[in-house]
Amino acid sequence: MPVLAYCITETQPEITVPQAGVRGTAIEIVRVEDLQCFASQFDPQDVVGKAPIQEAALDFNRVLQDLLQQVAIIPFRFPTILTDETALSQFLTEHRTEYREALLRLRNCVQMEILLKMQTSPNSRASSPKSGAEYLRGRQAQHQYADNIAARFREAAEPLVKQWRHRETAAGIRCFALVDRSDAPAFLRQTKGVSVPPESEPRVTGPWPASEFLKEQ
Amino acid sequence: MPQPSEDLVIASADLDQEMTLLDILDHVLNAGVVIRGSLVISLAGVDLVFLGLDVVLTSVETAMRHMRLPDVGPPGASPKGSQR
Numbered sequence: 001m002p003v004l005a006y007c008i009t010e011t012q013p014e015i016t017v018p019q020a021g022v023r024g025t026a027i028e029i030v031r032v033e034d035l036q037c038f039a040s041q042f043d044p045q046d047v048v049g050k051a052p053i054q055e056a057a058l059d060f061n062r063v064l065q066d067l068l069q070q071v072a073i074i075p076f077r078f079p080t081i082l083t084d085e086t087a088l089s090q091f092l093t094e095h096r097t098e099y100r101e102a103l104l105r106l107r108n109c110v111q112m113e114i115l116l117k118m119q120t121s122p123n124s125r126a127s128s129p130k131s132g133a134e135y136l137r138g139r140q141a142q143h144q145y146a147d148n149i150a151a152r153f154r155e156a157a158e159p160l161v162k163q164w165r166h167r168e169t170a171a172g173i174r175c176f177a178l179v180d181r182s183d184a185p186a187f188l189r190q191t192k193g194v195s196v197p198p199e200s201e202p203r204v205t206g207p208w209p210a211s212e213f214l215k216e217q
Numbered sequence: 218m219p220q221p222s223e224d225l226v227i228a229s230a231d232l233d234q235e236m237t238l239l240d241i242l243d244h245v246l247n248a249g250v251v252i253r254g255s256l257v258i259s260l261a262g263v264d265l266v267f268l269g270l271d272v273v274l275t276s277v278e279t280a281m282r283h284m285r286l287p288d289v290g291p292p293g294a295s296p297k298g299s300q301r
Binding site for chain 2: 077205208209
C-alpha cells in the first residue's frame with residue numbers, strides 16, 4: 001500500500017509518536033541505520049478524490065509540529081507518497097549521508113521567518129511606470145526598501161541568529177533565521193519590538209523545521 | 218475549519234486566522250524534501266502519475282499567492298510552482 005511520508009529524524013527511542021496522522025491514519029516508523037522516517041499507510045484517493053486537501057495538509061502540519069517540539073526534523077513536502085515502505089527505506093538509504101549530516105548540524109535548531117511585503121515607502125511610491133527603465137528603477141527601489149527593513153530585523157535578532165538567509169518571492173522578501181530552539185521565544189520578542197513602516201506588513205512566524213538550512217551554503 | 222497548531226506562533230500587527238492558515242499551508246506545500254519520480258498511482262482503474270498531484274499543489278500555491286497579492290495578474294500568468 002502507498003505510504004505518505006511526513007519527516008525524517010535521527011533515531012531516538014524517546015520520541016513520542018503522534019497519535020494520528022493525516023485522516024486519522026496510524027503513524028509508523030521506518031528505520032534505516034541511525035535515521036527514522038515517520039509515515040502512514042495512505043489511500044491516495046483521500047488526497048486526489050473526496051477529502052479536502054486543506055484539511056489533510058493541516059493534519060500533516062500537526063504531525064510535523066508535534067515531532068518538531070521533540071526533535072529536529074527534515075520534513076517532506078506534502079503530499080509525498082511512495083509506493084510502499086520498501087521504496088521509502090530505499091530512499092532513506094540512498095540519502096542517509098546527507099540527511100544524517102543535516103540533522104546533526106541542525107540538532108537543536110529551528111527556523112524562524114520574517115515575511116516583508118516589497119513596497120516602496122509612501123513618499124516614493126510612483127504611479128504606473130512609463131518605460132522599462134522606470135519599471136526597473138522602481139523595482140530596485142523596492143528591493144532596497146525591503147532590504148533595509150530586513151536589516152533592522154536582523155540587527156534586532158543578531159545575538160540569537162546562527163545563520164541568516166533571505167530570498168525574494170512573489171509575496172515579498174522572506175528572511176529565514178536559524179536559531180537555537182530555546183531562543184525561539186526570545187526571537188519573537190525581539191523582532192516584535194522592531195519599528196518598521198506599516199506598509200511593509202512584517203509577519204514573523206515560527207518555529208518551523210529548518211528546511212531552508214538543509215544544505216550548507 | 219481546523220484550528221492551526223497552538224505551538225506555532227504568528228506575530229503580526231493584523232493577525233487573522235485566514236493568514237495563519239495560509240502560512241501553514243504555504244509551508245507544508247512548499248517546504249521540505251521533494252522526491253521526484255515516476256510514481257504511478259491507480260485510482261478507480263485509472264493511472265494517476267505523481268504529476269497529477271503536482272498540478273493540485275501548483276494551483277493551491279498559486280491561489281495562495283494571489284490571495285496575498287491580488288494584483289499580480291491572472292492565474293495563468295504565474296510560473297509553475299516553486300520547488301526547493
